[in-house]
Amino acid sequence: MFYCRANTKDNKQRILEILKQGELVSGEAISKELGISRNAVWKQVQNLKDLGYEISAETKLGYLLTSVPDFLYPFEIWPHLKTKKLGQAIYWDYELTSTNDKARELARQNALEGTLVLAETQSKGKGRRGRNWESAPAQGIYMSLILRPVAPLAKASPYTFLGAYAVLRFCLLRGLLTKVKWPNDIYVNGKKISGVLLELSATGQDISYLVLGIGLNVNQRSFPVDICATSLFLETDKTCSRNAVLTELLLYLEEGYKRLSQDTTWLIELMKEHSLLLGKEVVVSGGLELEGVAEDIASDGALLIRAKDNELVKVYAGDVSVREKNKVSNK
């Protein structure tokens, strides 16, 4: 489903609003309020049931909403969303191959800046370099935002940190020991909780659009054994409302995005302050092969490595692992 917040609510949304008042309400009352037939009301109620809403229908008495599904439907998000631009248009599907791929398709069709793509699960969730992102159904947040900053391509790099910024802020506010592994992984207590995938399209030397994809583990109880991952549930022992997590993230993303259009230093400083890598011996692979000490993050977002021959090397892309006493750790 693809909805814009500014558009007139459809009958399904209006019936949901009525039912959410929590009272038993007759089909006749709804049909009068909306100016549609009782049969049309019944059809929309079936529609809502298909979406996972539990609605009891008592003959002669009417409809009662008994349970709301834990899905990130646009009309469940908007009542809580405080942003002005991000998430005002939302494309939701239960399953997508990748929210980034769908967002790119919509961006090519001129979707508005701030359009948000959400899926409850992804069949081919993407990490970097063709890696996979585990997307357990309705457990995590799998989101992609279309951004259209007016900036040259050369200034695109700090936008990679925007996703990490929002997740970092969210986690720090909950007192979690959170670190960012340059450029786009967020770790809590040494385990990966979130990954960010920024994809860009250019027109000449300028950014045409960015797709900022964020995967955040929220209510997962476990992970495949081969990945060293954690979730908000595992760290806090509390099941979180994904809807509440998402709306808070969007607020931080909007605020960070606005600040980034004026200045990037604050974000680079924050990435340095909470870096998992700085000061550590690291191994860089995937393109540039290098060993050395991660010394700094440059103003253009590059990781500065002091190589063994003492040369300071700028790394713009690649996989960086910490070298721990004769072994290389994936953290």
Ligand code: BT5
């Ligand atoms: C990333 O790649 O960390 C970027 C992940 C971005 C995922 C989002 S979900 C929404 C949007 N749509 C997409 O299709 N993608 C984005 P990378 O640094 O390459 O890390 C990938 C590695 O992280 C994998 O090889 C696993 O080792 C590990 N991993 C996979 N799933 C994970 C999970 N759910 N939690 C923690 N680690 C995971």
